[in-house]
Amino acid sequence: MRIAVVGGGPAGLLFAKLAKQADSTHEIDVYEQNPAHATYGFGVVLADVALNILDDVDSDLRRRISENAEFQTHITLTHKGEAIPLLGNAFMGVSRVKLLQVMQENARKEGVRLIFEKRIATPDLRGDYDLVVGADGVNSAVRTSLNEFFQATKEPRLNKWIWYGTTKRLDSVNLVFQPSPYGTFIAHAYRYAPDYGTCVIECSEASWRAAGLDKANDEESRAICETVFKDFLGGESLISNRSLWFTPEFVTSKHWHHENVVLIGDALKTVHPSIGSGTRVALQDAIALAKALRANSRDVQATFAQFERERRGGAGTFQDAAMKSILWYESVDERMHLEPVAFAYDYMMRTGRVDHERLRRQDPDFAARVESLSQDKLRA
Numbered sequence: 001m002r003i004a005v006v007g008g009g010p011a012g013l014l015f016a017k018l019a020k021q022a023d024s025t026h027e028i029d030v031y032e033q034n035p036a037h038a039t040y041g042f043g044v045v046l047a048d049v050a051l052n053i054l055d056d057v058d059s060d061l062r063r064r065i066s067e068n069a070e071f072q073t074h075i076t077l078t079h080k081g082e083a084i085p086l087l088g089n090a091f092m093g094v095s096r097v098k099l100l101q102v103m104q105e106n107a108r109k110e111g112v113r114l115i116f117e118k119r120i121a122t123p124d125l126r127g128d129y130d131l132v133v134g135a136d137g138v139n140s141a142v143r144t145s146l147n148e149f150f151q152a153t154k155e156p157r158l159n160k161w162i163w164y165g166t167t168k169r170l171d172s173v174n175l176v177f178q179p180s181p182y183g184t185f186i187a188h189a190y191r192y193a194p195d196y197g198t199c200v201i202e203c204s205e206a207s208w209r210a211a212g213l214d215k216a217n218d219e220e221s222r223a224i225c226e227t228v229f230k231d232f233l234g235g236e237s238l239i240s241n242r243s244l245w246f247t248p249e250f251v252t253s254k255h256w257h258h259e260n261v262v263l264i265g266d267a268l269k270t271v272h273p274s275i276g277s278g279t280r281v282a283l284q285d286a287i288a289l290a291k292a293l294r295a296n297s298r299d300v301q302a303t304f305a306q307f308e309r310e311r312r313g314g315a316g317t318f319q320d321a322a323m324k325s326i327l328w329y330e331s332v333d334e335r336m337h338l339e340p341v342a343f344a345y346d347y348m349m350r351t352g353r354v355d356h357e358r359l360r361r362q363d364p365d366f367a368a369r370v371e372s373l374s375q376d377k378l379r380a
Contacts, residue, residue: 008032043192088362183207
């Protein structure tokens with residue numbers, strides 16, 4: 001088969017590699033609009049368990065990602081100046097550039113052709129390829145150009161976000177809830193290299209405007225955020241790299257495929273940065289689509305049907321959790337009065353995926369602190 005993958009991110013690269021590995025006669029081209037060595041962005045974070053999905057399909061890739069990642073054993077949540085460790089989840093922080101380089105080498109070694117600086121804005125490839133995979137992210141041109149068939153919706157959320165790097169040494173994944181004269185600001189930070197971390201900052205639109213960030217240039221924006229988080233940063237700086245404020249959009253596609261075109265990853269549906277599972281879901285999509293292609297040989301429609309059967313339920317579960325997390329962050333001002341332990345407990349319970357018994361198993365010390373509180377102190 002001739003297969004085109006639009007988008008050279010983790011989902012597209014992993015699918016291309018696995019499909020080529022399953023059948024070396026496939027001719028697979030990956031089209032990526034950015035240069036091969038683009039340095040946009042900082043680091044991405046993956047739950048350690050997320051990499052387990054690679055064990056049975058590409059253990060060498062899992063090993064190489066782990067070798068280039070920074071391991072962090074827990075989350076530290078800071079509220080009212082108190083830092084609370086939350087155990088039970090380990091994380092891998094890895095440079096976005098390094099992750100893509102490793103995955104590019106992985107695909108190229110298998111015989112996949114990578115074509116950079118080539119934007120595919122229309123579905124013209126449909127006639128040249130037997131199968132077209134739209135893996136071109138939340139702003140997918142493939143999805144947009146065929147949306148009369150995919151019927152995807154994009155729901156802009158309320159909070160404003162910006163991606164920075166930082167020179168602060170981060171010993172864990174950090175969540176910092178910082179009051180300011182303008183309102184509550186939230187930092188999501190993690191280490192992705194020995195001396196560098198990603199620091200994603202979130203706030204409501206009202207706080208964003210009150211701080212003057214709607215009118216600030218890049219330097220002014222960074223300076224305002226450094227001032228808000230001066231205690232957390234401890235004198236270290238934030239680093240901008242084409243950093244712009246944006247509002248995450250929640251994408252849901254009614255239909256997953258049309259003719260010989262299928263969507264995967266953020267092109268198909270998004271979760272949300274606040275639950276940190278976007279890359280994991282994208283890799284799961286890639287694995288499931290490659291598996292379905294292998295099982296159904298050259299039958300494209302049977303491949304799509306199996307892929308959707310396997311993934312639609314899981315996608316819905318993650319999107320449900322993501323929406324609950326979004327709503328929690330968007331209404332965080334209603335909880336800022338809580339004492340630190342109660343606030344951290346409310347955070348842990350926000351998606352419904354963790355109940356108290358699970359919390360006891362994964363972090364018995366924190367669960368004991370929660371159980372020592374009265375119900376009045378736990379009530380939001």
